[in-house]
Amino acid sequence: MKILVADKISAKGVAYLREQPGFEVVEAYGSSPEQVLELVKDVHAIAVRSETKITREVLDAAPELKVVGRAGVGVDNVDVEAATERGVVVMNTPSGNTIATAELTFTHLLCGARPVPQAAATMKAGKWDRKAFAGVELFHKTLGIVGMGRIGGEVAKRAKAFGMRVVAYDPYLAPSRAKAMQVEGVELDTLLAESDFITVHMPLTDDTKYMIDEAALEKCKSGVRLFNCARGGIIKETALIAALKTGHVAAAGLDVYEDEPLAVDSELRSLPNVSLTPHLGASTAEAQAAVGVEIAEQITDVLKSGVIRNAVNMPSIDGAALKVLGPYLDLGTKLGTLVQQISPAQIAALKITYWGKIVDLDANAVTRAIQRGFLRRISADDVNDVNAPFLLKSLGIEAEVTKSNSDSDYTDLIQVEVVDGEGTSHRAVGTLLGKAQQPRIVGINGREVEVAAEGKLLVLENLDLPGMVGEIGTLLGRAGVNIADMSLSRLVQGETAYMVVRVDSEPKEAAREEIKAHPKIKLAKFVQL
Numbered sequence: 060m061k062i063l064v065a066d067k068i069s070a071k072g073v074a075y076l077r078e079q080p081g082f083e084v085v086e087a088y089g090s091s092p093e094q095v096l097e098l099v100k101d102v103h104a105i106a107v108r109s110e111t112k113i114t115r116e117v118l119d120a121a122p123e124l125k126v127v128g129r130a131g132v133g134v135d136n137v138d139v140e141a142a143t144e145r146g147v148v149v150m151n152t153p154s155g156n157t158i159a160t161a162e163l164t165f166t167h168l169l170c171g172a173r174p175v176p177q178a179a180a181t182m183k184a185g186k187w188d189r190k191a192f193a194g195v196e197l198f199h200k201t202l203g204i205v206g207m208g209r210i211g212g213e214v215a216k217r218a219k220a221f222g223m224r225v226v227a228y229d230p231y232l233a234p235s236r237a238k239a240m241q242v243e244g245v246e247l248d249t250l251l252a253e254s255d256f257i258t259v260h261m262p263l264t265d266d267t268k269y270m271i272d273e274a275a276l277e278k279c280k281s282g283v284r285l286f287n288c289a290r291g292g293i294i295k296e297t298a299l300i301a302a303l304k305t306g307h308v309a310a311a312g313l314d315v316y317e318d319e320p321l322a323v324d325s326e327l328r329s330l331p332n333v334s335l336t337p338h339l340g341a342s343t344a345e346a347q348a349a350v351g352v353e354i355a356e357q358i359t360d361v362l363k364s365g366v367i368r369n370a371v372n373m374p375s376i377d378g379a380a381l382k383v384l385g386p387y388l389d390l391g392t393k394l395g396t397l398v399q400q401i402s403p404a405q406i407a408a409l410k411i412t413y414w415g416k417i418v419d420l421d422a423n424a425v426t427r428a429i430q431r432g433f434l435r436r437i438s439a440d441d442v443n444d445v446n447a448p449f450l451l452k453s454l455g456i457e458a459e460v461t462k463s464n465s466d467s468d469y470t471d472l473i474q475v476e477v478v479d480g481e482g483t484s485h486r487a488v489g490t491l492l493g494k495a496q497q498p499r500i501v502g503i504n505g506r507e508v509e510v511a512a513e514g515k516l517l518v519l520e521n522l523d524l525p526g527m528v529g530e531i532g533t534l535l536g537r538a539g540v541n542i543a544d545m546s547l548s549r550l551v552q553g554e555t556a557y558m559v560v561r562v563d564s565e566p567k568e569a570a571r572e573e574i575k576a577h578p579k580i581k582l583a584k585f586v587q588l
């Protein structure tokens with residue numbers, strides 16, 4: 060396994076990767092886009108911070124790639140959509156740099172209140188000016204926090220310790236969390252109107268781009284102070300520059316920019332009332348050690364054991380959750396594979412229904428396992444849990460999931476149903492049996508059966524006549540095929556019955572043709588689970 064460390068992550072993180080038997084680690088920092096294309100051609104994993112851009116082109120150039128690991132929070136330098144289409148897991152380390160970024164934000168807040176960087180620069184220049192650098196206090200001022208996630212929350216705690224009133228705007232902020240954090244949840248306009256200091260802490264999205272523009276600034280108090288240690292573009296730079304020049308915005312502190320690195324001739328560099336840092340939020344020894352080791356561990360887990368944590372393009376399952384969900388994932392994959400093999404090729408919809416305990420668990424991962432199982436034999440692409448929903452959609456198959464509260468005869472039940480182009484439904488139902496939670500198939504196309512969900516199966520619909528079991532047994536015996544397990548089911552005596560036969564080996568072509576052509580057999584499917 061080859062791992063490219065494309066941006067500088069902590070030495071401890073790199074050492075962890077190097078210690079793994081079978082890992083070859085290549086460190087290549089500051090590579091040009093052309094060099095990156097060359098470097099990735101045989102890598103299985105790439106570790107980045109924010110410098111290296113993992114574009115669609117880079118992903119195309121990396122056929123072996125399984126995972127992109129971002130040592131940090133924002134994944135804006137990774138084309139997540141393209142990665143998802145290719146089944147590449149994109150993961151981040153969400154909390155390792157929270158404190159570092161909250162502390163840098165607070166440093167900017169303090170420098171916005173007291174012009175320390177400006178005063179320090181004049182001291183270095185040999186001056187002694189006690190009049191030009193008066194400031195204001197944070198005490199009893201209102202701080203508006205836009206985006207009350209991990210970093211916003213830590214900033215709020217520090218602001219409370221400084222005696223500030225904290226108001227927050229975050230559409231996803233639960234009132235209970237706001238209360239616990241002693242902040243007032245308000246609408247954005249109220250925050251803009253009431254805050255003396257405003258700091259933003261959310262990702263850059265279509266919703267948040269230019270959230271603080273000319274119109275928003277007009278709603279702010281004259282003399283407001285603004286801070287952005289999240290992503291450039293949340294505060295519109297041209298609007299901010301104009302407002303800093305008039306003094307409507309008294310001071311600003313920025314760590315991030317619309318274009319990074321910030322242009323040498325950016326007007327921001329020459330304004331006296333703005334403090335700038337070059338995207339240093341996460342740059343503490345502690346944060347880098349934390350995110351470097353975390354991403355190295357996460358990459359190792361994906362490559363060695365398939366355990367995925369902190370993925371941004373699929374549901375993550377940690378070790379404890381995997382213990383609970385593991386048997387369901389296995390059952391789900393098998394049911395998906397089974398249904399695909401008993402159905403016609405043209406499928407309009409794949410419908411999944413859950414009953415029992417599984418309803419209360421996070422079934423997203425099981426849904427993906429079912430979809431992966433269904434696609435395993437029909438998609439030309441490498442199918443995995445990341446790209447299964449995308450591939451299904453690209454085949455024009457509609458996905459539907461229902462969690463049912465109705466009673467069932469089993470503690471847990473999963474039904475996978477496909478509807479073909481003619482509107483006919485084909486389905487399989489499965490459960491987990493006993494302490495060992497063995498996957499069992501308990502229904503096929505509305506017939507109750509009971510057979511282990513593993514190995515090779517022969518699914519037959521035959522006329523419900525005496526001697527059928529003997530005839531099939533003889534036929535398979537003649538073909539040298541041993542029967543491991545068998546289940547029979549009929550709805551109405553004398554009509555058709557279902558026979559599910561688990562066999563030790565696959566019947567040869569001639570025997571398969573003989574079974575298919577048997578006048579008393581209406582349907583014969585050979586299934587490999």
Ligand SMILES: NC(=O)C1=CN([C@@H]2O[C@H](COP(=O)(O)OP(=O)(O)OC[C@H]3O[C@@H](n4cnc5c(N)ncnc54)[C@H](O)[C@@H]3O)[C@@H](O)[C@H]2O)C=CC1
Nearest residue numbers: 132133206207208209210229231260261262288289340341
């Ligand atoms: N300057 C730096 O070096 C660093 C920057 N960051 C950036 O800081 C930002 C926040 O990071 P975390 O707090 O860890 O993320 P988080 O995911 O914990 O919090 C983000 C919050 O933004 C909120 N949000 C989403 N859309 C919103 C909207 N339209 N309006 C208001 N709030 C909205 C979410 O509900 C969530 O509470 C991220 O963009 C991250 O990339 C993170 C670490 C270092």
Ligand SMILES: O=C(O)CCC(=O)C(=O)O
Nearest residue numbers: 108109131132133341342
């Ligand atoms: O890696 C870095 O220094 C940038 C950190 C950052 O912006 C993030 O984690 O979102």
